[in-house]
Amino acid sequence: MRQAAEPEARKDGPSLRLAVPELFSFGENYRYLANASNECLYRFHEGSIYKAVPVGTQAPVVEIREDPIERGIRIRFLGDALPSPAVQAEVVRYVREWFDLDRDLAPFYRLARTDALLDRAVTAFHGLRNMGIPDLFEAISWGILGQQINLAFAYTLKRRLVERFGRRVVCEGETYWTFPTPQDIAGLSEADLSDLRMTVKKCEYLVGVAQLLADGRLSRELLLGTDDLRKVEKLLVGVRGIGPWTANYVLMRCLRMPSAFPVDDVGLHNAIKMLNGMERKPTKPEILALSAGWTGWESYATFYLWRFLY
Structure with a gap:
């Protein structure tokens, strides 16, 4: 579920300020990203994320950090010259998509509070977003x-x-x-x-x-124009090299379909095994039984459970 649109960005001097939803923690998302020690597409320094954002033939470098005064995110463009307003708008769009800022997580949190596994997850990682891969x-x-x-x-x-x-x-x-x-x-x-x-x-x-x-x-547009998750999954699985796991990973992280569910994922199995104190990995029927109440939010449930491991 997408929440009502807020102003995308407000220009404050040399930086842009993005409004963020209530159920958002910059620190939780920063810690998740920083956990990848060999990541090559962005770097971290003193609480800020630095990244070159691809926009057509351009790749402006930005600093992304928590607003120290007002609740929100600051985007500062590095270098000698500001990019055009159109490029700035594309960078804002990219950051909003990357952090999934337009998602209303209140229904997911209400669901999670009724589920033993997910309640532990949203308590441990309150405000975490399914950090995306827009491309x-x-x-x-x-x-x-x-x-x-x-x-x-x-x-x-x-x-x-x-x-x-x-x-x-x-x-x-x-x-x-x-x-x-x-x-x-x-x-x-x-x-x-x-x-x-x-x-x-x-x-x-x-x-x-x-x-x-x-x-x-x-294309992303072609896939998003298909209104049924199973149809999109079928289209992806029809591509050589893409099986059900890869298809659902793309559905989760790029196409942002909340019902995507990589049920055979090893990380999901290991997280459930650890949280339930099991001596073996859960079987697929056991996972399907555990996830029966996650309908409509399987992708976020999976992402939050992954966070216990990664």
């Missing part, structure tokens, strides 16, 4: 890179891919990267990706997805 190619690629390997190695593969084929931005003495575009990858062969040390299959999958996106045969 479809990045979201699918991250899902493919993470298949059947541990999280640490997935981040290593992502860094190799980004630093080989992404855009390098130098600003105020620091280097930032943006994720490769589909056009950057679509014309490559599997051999061009082989020294990144990922499997041949993953190389093939990445190039294939890039070609679909570059040709316009697959």
Whole structure:
């Protein structure tokens, strides 16, 4: 459920201020992001997040931090010149989408208070948002890179891919990267990706997805224009390299469909095992029984339970 629109941003001198909903904690989201020690697309310093935000041919670098006086988020553009108002508006849109600021979490919190597992989660991580991946190619690629390997190695593969084929931005003495575009990858062969040390299959999958996106045969707009989650899942699973887990990951983190549910996810299994003090992982029927009351909020339930591990 999306909440009523607030003014997207207010210009206060050299920075923009974004209003945030009541059920939002910048600190919780900062801690979640900072937990990824080998992340290559943003960096952290003294409570601020620094990131190059891709906007067409531009990639303005911004500082994102909690407003120290008023409740909200501050976006400050680094460098010598402010980007155009249109680019600033796109950066605001990106940040709102990244932090899922337009989601009304009150119904989820009411649901969570009636569920033993989720009540512990919303108490421990109050104000956490499902931190998104607004770019479809990045979201699918991250899902493919993470298949059947541990999280640490997935981040290593992502860094190799980004630093080989992404855009390098130098600003105020620091280097930032943006994720490769589909056009950057679509014309490559599997051999061009082989020294990144990922499997041949993953190389093939990445190039294939890039070609679909570059040709316009697959797009975020196309998927969001399909009004049924199962239809969207079916479209994604029809793409070579995308199985049910990757499809639901993309549905959660990019397309923001709250009913997406990666029921076979190992992290979800491990979180339930830990929280319930089990000696074995729960079976799929047990997970389906546990999640019977999560209807409409499966993606947020999963994300909050993941947070106990990651």
